[in-house]
Amino acid sequence: MGDAKSKSRKLATLLASETRCIYCANKPTTVEHMPPIGMFKGRSRPNGMEFAACEDCNKGTSGADIVAAFYARLSQSDNPGMLDEAIGLRRKMTMVAPGVSEEFNGPSYRQWQRTPSGLFREMTATRVDGPLTKSDLTAFSAKLAMALYREHIGVPLPLDGGVRVAYFLNAGLSQKAGDGMLSKLPLPGTLRQGRFVVPDQFAYRYNYDGKSIIAGLAGFNSNLHILMIATSNPVFYDFPIAKGHLQLVRPGELRGLLPRTVTTSAATEQPAVHGPIIR
Ligand SMILES: [Zn+2]
Numbered sequence: 653m654g655d656a657k658s659k660s661r662k663l664a665t666l667l668a669s670e671t672r673c674i675y676c677a678n679k680p681t682t683v684e685h686m687p688p689i690g691m692f693k694g695r696s697r698p699n700g701m702e703f704a705a706c707e708d709c710n711k712g713t714s715g716a717d718i719v720a721a722f723y724a725r726l727s728q729s730d731n732p733g734m735l736d737e738a739i740g741l742r743r744k745m746t747m748v749a750p751g752v753s754e755e756f757n758g759p760s761y762r763q764w765q766r767t768p769s770g771l772f773r774e775m776t777a778t779r780v781d782g783p784l785t786k787s788d789l790t791a792f793s794a795k796l797a798m799a800l801y802r803e804h805i806g807v808p809l810p811l812d813g814g815v816r817v818a819y820f821l822n823a824g825l826s827q828k829a830g831d832g833m834l835s836k837l838p839l840p841g842t843l844r845q846g847r848f849v850v851p852d853q854f855a856y857r858y859n860y861d862g863k864s865i866i867a868g869l870a871g872f873n874s875n876l877h878i879l880m881i882a883t884s885n886p887v888f889y890d891f892p893i894a895k896g897h898l899q900l901v902r903p904g905e906l907r908g909l910l911p912r913t914v915t916t917s918a919a920t921e922q923p924a925v926h927g928p929i930i931r
Pocket of ligand 1: 673674675676677678705706707708709710
């Protein structure tokens with residue numbers, strides 16, 4: 653298949669241009685998709701946002717990717733198939749992120765939320781307090797912040813730089829708080845491959861200075877939101893709300909956030925389905 657050939661050519665080109673893993677000081681040896689292919693329905697992901705990473709960071713954090721993919725699919729909107737995929741991911745999670753599934757006990761309370769149209773609707777909220785889930789979603793959020801830094805600033809986040817992140821599950825981010833954040837983040841971003849775009853599955857807004865700092869709010873299926881700031885100078889720049897509240901994560905610290913060291917064959921990425929699926 654020509655696929656394997658073009659894949660290795662892509663890897664060679666990427667590695668020739670990048671001297672460092674986007675997540676740590678190691679030499680890169682793999683292509684990291686961020687957001688991962690598994691975040692997208694039917695693994696159908698537009699090209700783009702492919703980064704150089706070392707194998708340890710890439711494979712070693714795949715459990716966090718699957719946990720994020722699972723929570724992103726617990727959608728309150730009518731997106732057929734998402735829930736079926738969540739069930740499959742929950743099974744996979746027991747292998748690559750042991751213990752996380754046990755922390756999830758399903759939707760735990762109902763509350764009224766204002767929808768974008770202004771109407772109130774009763775929605776099911778998921779309460780997740782487990783320490784393993786928290787570690788995984790924090791590591792995933794930190795990965796996304798480091799990837800967006802590389803994407804928009806043009807270099808990997810310096811080793812003495814850092815990110816601060818906060819994640820919100822479904823009803824956890826109120827319309828008012830979200831709107832307040834978005835007003836400070838004027839630039840829209842998503843993955844785009846020609847006319848193939850899936851902004852309902854992944855979109856973000858951001859602001860940056862072009863050389864040392866990026867702030868962003870990313871959404872997956874309106875169900876997992878991630879607020880982030882990534883900067884080469886975490887002492888000078890910071891979110892006032894983040895200080896002392898959100899953990900600072902520096903390059904090289906991702907694996908240390910995760911409660912496990914084992915990687916299994918189930919963690920190995922399968923290829924993406926590029927281009928829209930015709931059914
Ligand atoms: Zn690395």
